[in-house]
Amino acid sequence: MHIPDLTLPTTLANILGKLPSTPPCWALVTTLNQLKKREILQVDMSLLSGHSFEVHILDADMRLHFVADDDHFSVGNNTTVPDLHLAANLADFARMMLREEDPDTLFFNRKLVIEGDTELGLIVKNLLDSVDWSATPLQRFMAV
């Protein structure tokens, strides 16, 4: 599977940007908690606990806020400055998740913005890298 290099058209982005970000954010934290529960995401929560995260999908102008505690992820509020802020276009986030592209490569190419606690960013990156999708039904979607 190859993700074409596109940015969301402005009209679509405008609509997406105006939608409340709670449903997608809820979907995100639910997925994270599920993956964690099924031990696909082998996460040491003590490394993430107490931290807040923001995923900013630039071309959709959508900001997803979530927080971690000792045992799960939950929807966060977008009023505080997150400890870790990640920003990229939707296609680049998809490439990272599908392992078509290495986050360092996107960062070197200035397509991924990382702000805040750099070490936390590294923990999150390494966590996602360590997921063995071949052990899940999602395998057929993944590049490796």
Place this chain on the structure above:
Amino acid sequence: MPATRPLPELVCPAGSLPALKAAVDNGADTVYLGLKNDTNARNFAGLNFDDRTARDGIHYAHQHGRKVLLAINTYAQGGDISRWHRAIDEGAALGVDAIILADIGLMKYARDRYPDLRLHMSVQSSATNYEAINLAQDMFDIRRAVLPRVLTLDQVKQVIDHTNVEIEVFGFGSLCVMVEGRCLLSSYATGESPNSHGVCSPAKFVRWEHGQQALGARLNGILIDEYQQGEAAGYPTLCKGRFEVEGDTYYALEEPTSLNVMSMLPQIIDIGVAAIKVEGRQRSPAYVAQVTRTLREALDAAGRDKQRFAVKPAWTQALSKLAEGQQQTLGAYNRPWK
């Protein structure tokens, strides 16, 4: 020189189980990895292998007929060196094909305890001449030495011609320009260095500042570099920072480049290099897959017909995208020094 040399082993990095599988699936002969602690020089939060993932990874590689090396390539620190001893014990128990060591004290420990365990001398040992390598062979029976990225191809040949220890060289990845193992820059800025803490420019000291115009990289408060809009960024290591020297601000030590020896593969095979190493245990499975696939293709092509070997534009393209700073160099290999 024999007419046909065996192809050098392609040695690829793995910071996680998926990366290990990516290396194996894309044609690595050998994979190297580290444990989750400061006994290896990529001691990054969340990276590396615990007992279970190491077991799974080694099983996967062996099932596919590939080898696994365990890097224990930092220097045992101060009062408590038990962690390093335990790492060696663990490697032996896991059944890795060899252990990569830098510290001679650890070489002795491994040799005494596990006479059958194959030992490789790490690049961090900083052995740049055959006498050092032959001495390590005499004393600890090391079977392979990884050369620092500071030698020219002629110098590598010199070493190979005077030792029967296998020689491994770096083929692709970010450059560490100092005679590795002897660099103090990271310690100077942060108090932690690859040899002592297993990491150069630890992430906890790094801050990225997104200004209006430029992206600033700070290491423990020290501004190392600023990247303008659209300018490729690099790792925030001191050696690749821009410094003001006599009124000029430039990359005074090294540009943020990546090493790529693809165009030299025929010579590398000719002089009898035993293995080519890819840097990057800190990188993702996507990087490992792309680099391994590309170098596998290139190595096989060079092996089939050295005379007519030419680097394919597609290979260069695939690798340059992944490179730090998006520039590639032959490093010291093609310098005219003798």
